[in-house]
Amino acid sequence: MTQVDSVSFAWHDGFLLGHAPMDHVHEEFVRLVAALSRAPDESVQDAFRLLADHMREHFNMENAWMTATAFPARECHIDEHAAVMGSLEAVRPHVVVGNYAEARRLAVALADWFPGHADYLDAPLAHWMCKRRFGGKPVVMRRHIHQFIKESSRRLPTPISAGQHFEDLDKQA
Numbered sequence: 001m002t003q004v005d006s007v008s009f010a011w012h013d014g015f016l017l018g019h020a021p022m023d024h025v026h027e028e029f030v031r032l033v034a035a036l037s038r039a040p041d042e043s044v045q046d047a048f049r050l051l052a053d054h055m056r057e058h059f060n061m062e063n064a065w066m067t068a069t070a071f072p073a074r075e076c077h078i079d080e081h082a083a084v085m086g087s088l089e090a091v092r093p094h095v096v097v098g099n100y101a102e103a104r105r106l107a108v109a110l111a112d113w114f115p116g117h118a119d120y121l122d123a124p125l126a127h128w129m130c131k132r133r134f135g136g137k138p139v140v141m142r143r144h145i146h147q148f149i150k151e152s153s154r155r156l157p158t159p160i161s162a163g164q165h166f167e168d169l170d171k172q173a
């Protein structure tokens with residue numbers, strides 16, 4: 001697989017976590033990963049830069065929320081963000097010299113990694129943020145529940161680590 005699967009990795013309501021700022025940034029993440037995967041050679045450097053900038057802001061935002069609110073499970077979440085950014089930065093030199101296959105492989109690895117990260121690390125943070133603000137868990141309105149169930153059944157039953165998805169990329173760096 002050299003491209004992100006456009007069916008399984010398009011934004012859908014199954015990705016909603018009920019915390020609007022996080023949902024908004026996740027929708028943007030999905031869009032940018034898909035764009036990098038499908039970018040023609042002449043657009044890969046721009047698509048990579050946009051995704052890298054987004055990810056830095058995305059992860060910094062979540063890290064800041066966790067730190068500011070003393071989120072109990074913040075350490076492993078912050079560590080995973082750092083590991084994923086490390087994998088992304090390892091790909092940057094390849095992109096600079098025109099090895100665009102590495103950028104597309106990164107997009108595939110990110111598409112594989114994101115659903116587990118969202119389920120096991122981002123969702124508890126979304127609940128925490130909503131509970132602090134409203135005193136309860138978020139209410140998520142999903143329009144395409146059948147698709148959500150189908151997607152959920154494909155997800156891994158246990159927490160995953162960033163290393164599993166980026167192992168090959170790290171070896172090549």
Ligand SMILES: [Fe+2]
Pocket residue numbers: 026058062122
């Ligand atoms: Fe996130």
Ligand SMILES: [Fe+2]
Pocket residue numbers: 062077081117121122
């Ligand atoms: Fe996260």
